[in-house]
Amino acid sequence: MEPVHQFLHQLKQDQKLREELAETLRVENDWNVATHIAEKYGYKFTSKKLWETIQERQQKGETWEDEPQPAIGVENASIQLDNFLTAEDNHHLLEYALQHESDFVSSLTVDLDDTLHLSPNHRRSLMLPSCSDVVEGVIHRIHQVLPEVRNQLLLPSFPISGIDASLTAHNDGHFYRLHKDNNSIRLATREITFVYYFCKEPKPFTGGELRIYYNQVKKNLFAFKLIEPRNNSIVFFPSRYLHEILPVHCPFQNFADSRFTINGWIEQQVGSSRGANFRDLMLTLMVMISRSQKNQMLSSFGT
Template sequence: MDCQDLAQDLLLELEQAQSLTQLLDWALACLPSQQIFCQIGWEESAAVLQAMLRYPEKLAVILRNPLQSSSEKSISTEDIQTQISQLGLEERVLLLEGPIPALLADLGQCFPETQIGVCFWTELTDYRTCLLQSLLLRDYLADSALYLVNHCRYGAIAQANLDLMGIDPSFHLQKVLPNLGQGIHLLTWDPQRKGLSERDLAYIQATAPGLLLSTSPLFLTFAQPDPPEPARFYPCRYVKLDNFLPAEVNQAILEHAIAHQDKFIPSRSYSQNNTEAESLKFRRSLRLDYAYFQEYGSLLREKIAAVAPDIFVKLGIEDFDIQIFEMEMVASHDGCYFTMHADNSYPQTAFRQVSCVYYFHREPKPYRGGELRIYDTQRQKPHPPILYGTYDEVIPTNNSIVFFSSSCLHEILPVFSPSQAFADSRFTINTWLGAKQFT
């Protein structure tokens, strides 16, 4: 199957595509047996590994340059290798770390007959890297190949792909997928076609990123608003489950939180000016990083995963393959609050689909307030969410958990704790479920 057949098959399927996982699954399904799948970057590695289980005859290589990671919390090489071993994929998935040009050269030298039929970039961070390393990749692509680039909501990356087509018209932009990953460009590589077609030019015109904002020797920054989406309505619907964990586990989590008081730090917002003073305009609380409560976080994660399908039905959310359980523990002491916001309004949080709040505190409840108020919300990206109707309110109760759409505007009303003691806080473990691998 050549690249045009592959692209056309994918384009037909993509009319119904709901996730990046589906895209990668279809790409592997169409990959010729003599060619390999190459992923560059750790992001979305879980989706690729799961897809590899469904296609036992396929081979994949995952390359990563740690200096070019787009995430400060990138999963370690050891963790990825452990996942590969646990899934029994050691014979079919090769993991390499180092400078990408050197890794590709080593790959070509050690396996000279190997050709890349599908390449998926996941961690490109700047215009120069995207453009130059895309050109470098040409020597390793099969005569017909599929080329996928993530993070194309960022103007510099989108611009690099358009310039790539101008430099080497063997690259052809087949489809722009703004709502998959962080915005996907699907290109084909066909060295027999050396000129830009009218379709190519039309795509370039339609996807031109916009105005150049700033430059430096390494980076170009462009204005690139997200493509407009139809307006969607999210009702203030929630599901609350009482006595969610065994009583002894609930008590152990509380004791653990109190014992780690010195590890809690002030919560921050995702605003551009992310200082403590700026954050206090929106929220006040203390947070504990997941690293300090992994054991209890894992227990909660297993229980959430078990009830998730039923929760999705009750919330009216289409079932999705959960690839992320982002967690934090929060202590809301006397005077804490969180003003109205949606949990997926920033690029860093756009993958969040369902929000979960697990409540735990001393008995009898040592505080009042802290209600979770969820609003009917209308969303039309890239515009901010707006109130659209009424609201509902959740009263915190010990050992209960609440699920709601991450797209709904919500707020935490002020907490009043007469003792002002940390141990008398409104404690929660906040979890966000998404279809994007969190690194």
């Protein structure tokens, strides 16, 4: 086994080593210090090799997903809250979406290598590129219910770097195949996914349920929970869970009949003193590496 893999294996097993690395990263805020600590423990490799190995393992889904996950019951797999906004705010969101129909564009997907692209065989929906003004009310309410959400999902408290959100529309034949929301370096800080549903009443579409795969029963077999897209409800679940959106059926194919959502993610702040477990350390290193690569790219253009 190469030294870098040996170091990562010991890091996963050795609490003292994890605490030392977490504290050093918190103070120095430089991912290269990992190689210095590794050398102190007898493992010698370059920062480039560490970066390549972490990226390779991330692309295979092994960076932290090989850690045992606790068995979760269906009652803790997700939480759905009805009547999340006032009726007035709910109606305002629908009016806003309909007024901006011409501004919606095809939704993109993010690959493991962090590239954005159209993938019509994997995802078909529409999104509004700019909607920060209209999602503020939803984000404000999310902050209010977050303690309840964490308790329901059996998640520990974590420092939040921000809440990202977008507005989407699913019309006839739209879907989103099986995926995770934090399965790349760009998306690694996502901890909790949320989906707020709004639409005309009575509901003019069928389908569009959210299927969340929350517990592995055996190889390639997961327990799942099916979420109905009820108007003015919001669902929360851990971003590491596999999930998919089942096909939507809109008989008349009118934009106004779409399954509208404000969906987004509660993101973890990295580099904090809490990162003393393997998953958090890998997350911290990955984000630091990603920022370093971005800065190097910008400096090469003289900006």
